[in-house]
Structures are given as structure tokens and as C-alpha cells.
Amino acid sequence: MVVVIALLFWAGVHNLRQRRQMALGHRVTLIPAAPASDDSAPDAEGANLIGKTAPAFTLKDLSGKKVSLADFKGHPVVVNFWATWCGPCKLEMPWFQEFSAKYQPKGLEVLGLSQDDGASAEDIATAAKHIGVSYPILMPDENVAKEYGGVDYLPETFYIDSAGKVVQVTAGAPSKDQMQALIEKTIAAGGA
Amino acid sequence: MRSREQHWLWVVCVVAGLTTVAAAQIQLSGLSAAAQAKRQHVELLTDSVQVTAGKAQDVELSFRVEPGFHINSHTPKDELLIPTVLKVDAGQRIRNVSESYPNGTSYRLPIGDGETLDVYQGEFRVRVHLVAARGDSTMTGALRYQACDSASCFPPRTLPVQIAVSGR
Numbered sequence: 001m002v003v004v005i006a007l008l009f010w011a012g013v014h015n016l017r018q019r020r021q022m023a024l025g026h027r028v029t030l031i032p033a034a035p036a037s038d039d040s041a042p043d044a045e046g047a048n049l050i051g052k053t054a055p056a057f058t059l060k061d062l063s064g065k066k067v068s069l070a071d072f073k074g075h076p077v078v079v080n081f082w083a084t085w086c087g088p089c090k091l092e093m094p095w096f097q098e099f100s101a102k103y104q105p106k107g108l109e110v111l112g113l114s115q116d117d118g119a120s121a122e123d124i125a126t127a128a129k130h131i132g133v134s135y136p137i138l139m140p141d142e143n144v145a146k147e148y149g150g151v152d153y154l155p156e157t158f159y160i161d162s163a164g165k166v167v168q169v170t171a172g173a174p175s176k177d178q179m180q181a182l183i184e185k186t187i188a189a190g191g192a
Numbered sequence: 193m194r195s196r197e198q199h200w201l202w203v204v205c206v207v208a209g210l211t212t213v214a215a216a217q218i219q220l221s222g223l224s225a226a227a228q229a230k231r232q233h234v235e236l237l238t239d240s241v242q243v244t245a246g247k248a249q250d251v252e253l254s255f256r257v258e259p260g261f262h263i264n265s266h267t268p269k270d271e272l273l274i275p276t277v278l279k280v281d282a283g284q285r286i287r288n289v290s291e292s293y294p295n296g297t298s299y300r301l302p303i304g305d306g307e308t309l310d311v312y313q314g315e316f317r318v319r320v321h322l323v324a325a326r327g328d329s330t331m332t333g334a335l336r337y338q339a340c341d342s343a344s345c346f347p348p349r350t351l352p353v354q355i356a357v358s359g360r
Contacts, residue, residue, distance in 0.1 A: 084272045085338055086345040091303040115347070127272055154345050172343035173303045 046149030046156055049166040054079070054158060055147035059113065059138040062125045067111070067136055069160075075107040076186045079158040081151045083115040084127040088173035089155040095176050097133045099183050106187045107162065110135040115145065115154060159183065162190030233258045233339035234351050237315070245326035245359035248288060252317045253278070253355065255335065262311035263337040265296025269310050273338070274348050278318045280333035285325040286357060292319045302342055324359040331355040 049055070054077075058068040069077065080096060082089035093112065100110040112133065114124050117140050128137045145151040148158060159168040159182050167186045174182070237254040257263055264273045282289040294317060296310035322331075333353040339346050 083345070083347070085274045085348070087270075087273065087301050087307055087309060087340060088303055088343050088345060090272075091301060091305075091307060095304070130272070152346065154347075172341075176304060 046151065046158065046171070047169045048149060049158065050169060052166055053164050054160045054166050055144070057141070057144045057147065059141055059144065060121075061136050061138055062121045062128070064121070067138055069111075069164075072109045072111075073164065074162050075109045076103075076162050076183075076190050077160045078108070078110045078183065078186070079113060079148075079160060080110065081113045081115055081145065081148070081154055081156045083154050084119065084124060085116070086154045090131050092155060092173040092179065093131050093133050095179050097135060099180060100135050103183060103187060108183065108187065112137040113144065114138065114140050115151065116140055117142070159186040161186050165189070232349055232351055233261045233346065234263060234335060234337055234349075236335070236351065236353055236355075238355055240356040240358065241331075242358045242360060243322070243324045245324060248321065248323050250292075250319045250321050251357075252319050253353070254315060254317050255312075255351075256315045257313055257339070259314075261339045261341050262299050262309070262313045263339050265310045265312055266293035267296065267310060269308070273309070274336075276312060276335065276337045278320070278333060278335045278353070280320055280322070280331060280353070285327075285329040286331055287323045288321065290321045292321070294318070324357050326359045329357040329359065331357050 054069060056069055058066050058070075061067050069079070078096060078100075080089075080093070082093060096110045096112070100108055112128070112135060114137060116124055119140075121139060124137060124139070128134075148156075153171050155170075155173055157170045158166055159170075161167050167189045168182050170178075170182065235256050235258075237256055238252070241251045241253075243249055243251060263276050266275050266277065268275055276293070278291045278293075280286075280289045280291060294312070296312055299309045299311045299313065300306045301309065318335075320331075331354070335351040335353055336348060337351070338348040
């Protein structure tokens, strides 16, 4: 009887946990692609980070220098996962460049985390220059992507307030106005 | 006594049932995540071809891109984009292999000022030039592609290709 009760309790807890995760998952901002079927939508595991402390990471930039998320403590930070082969990424990145300059007085920092597995720093640098961005571009590390929910769908962007909490997550390229609103929300969330 | 046996039988049944359901649930959620991570956006429509044995000829292989998605053509306009490439394995029974690709169609990404891409959408056919031996053979290979929808992209995927070749 004890075993039955324990199993029932475990099943209830498991079910509740799954429903909570699904509810959190629905808060991700999925930008308006036209996927054909329900299961073609990206998994929203990254959205589970909303309200939580952003996972720490240390990655090399294109010159080989180590850059940590902790280096930007006290700043609102945009962590943008992108790849050189991703067309929508290339279209939205110049907006991040523009907003990083516009909101620099508010302390905004933008980090571009390349997902080009196997690409050289030189190739990624060439692409970044071609796209027209000068904010820090960091080299790929699949462990960091896993910490951020897998990032199997690009672009994926995490808006982190100055307290280090994830305020919003977007999967897919938003409109420029949506991006600006998310940045302003992130800055406001940290009281910057 | 009989009542006590029935009671224990009921307990055993409940425990077995719950264990089975829990195990199935865990397995299903695991499969779902794995399947999502590896999901293909292109399918191979051709499963067999008939050819004249020993003669150089072309066969067409048909593929279909999942509705709502596009993949880069074999000759995308931007060198950073990943082209669609079919690689057919040559062997003793299937020789002199080469591939030729259809032209892509224009697709404009609806983001900001947009960008016009050269893509395959819906069904497309790749022509394979080959010489096949008499009898039954299997053509193997792989289609490498990279799929996007209107706002986002999935990492490059490789679709295994396996086709029955009948040489008469």
C-alpha cells in the first residue's frame, strides 16, 4: 500500500512539474514564422529560463580573448545565438548593432554567440564584418547552447536584465520595433 | 482469506499498471525530444528506378521540402549560405556518378528590408547521371541541406538516400 501511495505521489509531482514547464514554455516569444504543423515549432526549452538567473559562460571572442557573462554584471545584456548560414540572423543583427549604440548610455551590452560548429574564427569574423556588426562575437560551444535550452533554432535571443535575470526569450527574428521594445523592457526591468 | 488474496491481487495489479504507465511516459517524452532534434524538413519521394544496364543515362530523384519551409538551392546567392548537395556513392554496380540540380526560385525573407534568396520549395528533382550493372542494385548517398522558415533557421541536416536500381 505504501508503494502504491508513493507511486501515486510521484506521478502527481511529475505531472505537475511537466505542466509547469509547459506553461513556462508558452511564454516564449515565437516570431511569426509559418510552420506547417505543431511539431515543427522549435522547442521552447530556452523559455524555461525566463525569470531565472542566466546561465554563466566563458567563451573566446574572435581574437581568442576570454569573455564571460559575469564581465557584464550590472548591465542589461542581449545574448544572441546566430550562425553565418542563418539568413534571418543576418537581417536582425544590424538592428542589434544600432540599438547597442543607441542604448549604450543605459549600459546595454550585446553579445553574439556564433553557432557555426567547425568554422574558423577568421570565417566568422569575415561574416560579422560583412553583416556590419562590431559588438563582441563569441566562438561556439555546444555546452553553452545546452545550458540555454539547446538552441536548435536560430536566431534565438535572451534578454538579460542588469540583475542577471532572463527577462524574455525570442526564437526567430522579430520586427525591429519588437526588438526595441524588448530591449527597453530589459533595461527597465533592471532599473537602469 | 479469499478477500485478503483479492486485496493483494488488486495491489499488485495497480503497482504493475502504474509502473508501466510511468515508464511509457518517460520513454515517450525522451523520444519526443530526440525526434525533434533530428527532425528532417525534406523527404525523398523516389524509392526505385529502372535503367538500361551498362548504358550511361540520367535518372531523376524527387524530393519534397516540408510545407512552410525552404532550403537553399544548389547555388545560393550568398556564399555564406549552405547549398543543397546530393552525394551519391559510386561503386562497382553503379558507376560514373554525377549530379545536376534544378534552378532555384526566388524567395524574399519578410524581415526588415528583406533579402532575396535562391531556394527550393515544395517538390524538386535532382538528376543523377550513372551507369548501372544488370540486375538489382542499391543506390546510396545523402542529401545535405539547410532549412528555414520565414523567420528562423534550423542547423544543416543530412538526409540518407537509398534507392533500389533495377538494371534491365
